[in-house]
Amino acid sequence: MSAPSPAGEARALPSLLRDVNHALENLAFPLALPASADARAATHAARAQLDDYILPRLASLDAPLVAVVGGSTGAGKSTLVNALVGRPVSATGAVRPTTRRPLLLHHPDDAAWFDDTRVLPSLGRVRLAGDEPERAADGAPSATAGSPHPATAPGADTLLLRPTATLPSGLALLDAPDVDSIADENRRLAGQLLAAADLWLFVTTANRYADAVPWKLLAEAGRRDVLVAIVLDRVPPGVEEEIRSDLLTLLTAENLGHAPIFVIPELPLGSGRMLPAAAVEPITRWLQALAADADGRRDIARRTVQGAMRALADRVDAIAEAAGQEQAAGDELRAAVDGAYRDALQNVLAATEDGRLLRGEVLARWQDFVGTGEFMRGLESRIGRARDRVSAFFTGRPAPAATVADAIGSGLQTVVVEQAARADEATRRRWRADTAGRVLLGDLAPWRAEEVSAEVAREIRAWQEDLLQLVQAEGADKRFTARMLSFGVNAIAVALMVVVFASTGGLTGGEVGIAGASAIAGQKLLEAVFGDDAVRRLTATARDNLSTRAEGLFRREREPFDLRLEPVSRQTPAETLRVLARQLRTALPAGQRTATGDDA
Secondary structure, three states: OOOOOHHHHHHHHHHHHHHHHHHHHOOOOOOOOOOHHHHHHHHHHHHHHHHHHHHHHHHOOOOOEEEEEEEOOOOOHHHHHHHHHOOOOOOOOOOOOOOOOOEEEEOHHHHHHHHOOOOOOOOEEEEOOOOOOOOOOOOOOOOOOOOOOOOOOOOOOEEEEEEOOOOOOOEEEEEOOOOOOOOHHHHHHHHHHHHOOOEEEEEEEOOOOOOHHHHHHHHHHHHHOOEEEEEEEEEOOOOHHHHHHHHHHHHHHOOOOOOOEEEEEOOOOOHHHOOOHHHHHHHHHHHHHHHHOHHHHHHHHHHHHHHHHHHHHHHHHHHHHHHHHHHHHHHHHHHHHHHHHHHHHHHHHHHHHOOHHHOHHHHHHHHHHHOOOHHHHHHHOOHHHHHHHHHHHHHHOOOOHHHHHHHHHHHHHHHHHHHHHHHHHHHHHHHHOOHHHHHHOOOOOOOOHHHHHHHHHHHHHHHHHHHHHHHHHHOOOHHHHHHHHHHOHHHHHHHHHHHHOOOOOOOOOHHHHHHHHHHHHHHHHHHHHHOHHHHHHHHHHHHHHHHHHHHHHHHHHOHHHHHHHHHHHHOOOHHHHHHHHHHHHHHOOOOOOOOOOOOO
C-alpha cells in the first residue's frame, strides 16, 4: 500500500484540527481538583488559537501577515505604531491602560482579508475611516459609510479596523493591550491576540526588559517558533550595548537568539507625541522587506502555524493529564454511589428472600387470614378436599385479604426506606471526605424522608397490583376460572406474596414453624389453583417484578449524585486527547506538508 501524498495529508489536516476543536469543546473540568482551573484556562486558550489563527491561517497562507505589537504597560507600543504609520492613529498618553481596544492597521488593498471573521472570529468588527483617530475613552468611533459593521459602542472584545496607505500591502499591524495590564480582560485579550499573530513586535524598555510577565509570553513564542522582533525603547545614552548583550543572553535561553533587536534611544516626542521617523527607520525597513517577499511571507506563516500546532499538541497533552485526573476522581465518586446503592438493593432483595418480612404483624395477619391447626391438616390431605376446605374458609372468614397485603406492604416499605436512607448517608459521607465531592455536595438538598417514603409506598402498591394482574392473566384459561372464583383473586394474590417471601432465614424460635406452615398454606393454595409449574413461574415473575421496581426506585434515588457527575461523564476521555496530540505531532513532519487555500 502506497504512502499518503503530502497533498492528501494536507487535505486531512483541517479535519484533524476540527476533531481537536470538538474534543476540547467537550471539556468543562467541573471538579474542584488542583489542576482543573488551569486546565479550563488552557482549554479555552487552545480553542481560541485554533479558531483565531491555526484554522484560518491554514486556509489562506497568502493572506497578509499579522504582526502584533505587544509588550508591558507604558512600554510605548502605541507610540511605536504611530511612528511606523507616520501619523497619530493609536491613542497615547499617561493614563493606563492606554490601549483599551485592539486596533488593526492594514493597507487599503488588504481590507477584504479582515472585513469578515477569517481571523479572530470571536471579536466584533468596527471599521474606521482612514483619517479617524482612535479614542482612548469609551466613546464609539463612527463607522465608514457603507461599512458592513454599524457604529456601536465597542467594548474590549471589538476589533477596530483602519486602512492605512503608509503600511505596505501584505502586512498588518495589530496594536494590542498591555500584557501586564491591571485589567484582567486586557491581559486575556493581549494573550489571545499574540496567539493569533504570525509575528510579534515585542516592545519593552531599558529598565523593564527583564520583567517576568513579558518573558513568560516570550518563552511561549520560543516554544512555538514564532518570528519575534524586540524593540528596546527609551534606552539612555551609554547603556545600549550593555543592555543589548544581556537581552540577547535572555533571548538565547528561550530559543529566541535569532530575534532582531531594535533600539530606540530616549528621545523627546515631537508634535502629536510622535517619535522622529529616523528613530524607527530600521524597523520600518525590516517590515517592508517582509511584506515585499511573497514567498517569504508564506514561509513565515507556514513556520508559525507549524509551531502553533506543536505547541497545541503539548497543550492538549497537558489538558489530557488534567482530564485523566478528573476521570479518576469522578470514577471514585461514582464508585461510592454504585457501592452504596448496590448494597441497598441487595439488602432489600435479601429481606424479601430470607423470611424477615413474614415476622411480626405480617405473620399475625396471615394467621388470622388462613388459620392453623385443622386448616393446615386439611391442606396436607388430598388436593380436591383441601380446595373445598380453603374455599369454605375464605368465604366464611371476616378478615379480608387486604389486611395481609397492607401488612406486607408496610413491612416492605420500612425495609426499602431504611436502605435508601443508608445509601444516601453512605454516599454523602464518602463524598464529604473528598475535596471534589465536598464541592459537588455544596447545593445538594438534604435527603427527603417523607417524599421517599411516599414514593416507596406507591411502588409497593404498584407491585401488588402487578401481582393481581399476574394472577388474573394466569387464571384467564377456562380451566382455572372456577377455582379462581372459589378462592378469590385477592386471596390468591396474597398467597403469592407470602410464597415470594417464604424462606425461613432470619426468623427465630416459634416464628420459623409458624412462617413455614403459613408458607405451606400459601403454596398449597396456589398449587390447588394453578399446579406446581405455574406456581414456580408465578413466584419467579413476582420476584423479578419486585427486583425491577426496587432497582428503578434506587436509580431515581441516586440521580442527584449522578447528575453532579454527568459533566465528568460527558467529557472527552483523556486517552482520546492523547491520541489527538500524537496525531498533531505527526500531521506536519516536513515544512512542505501544510494546506494551501485550495487544499483546505
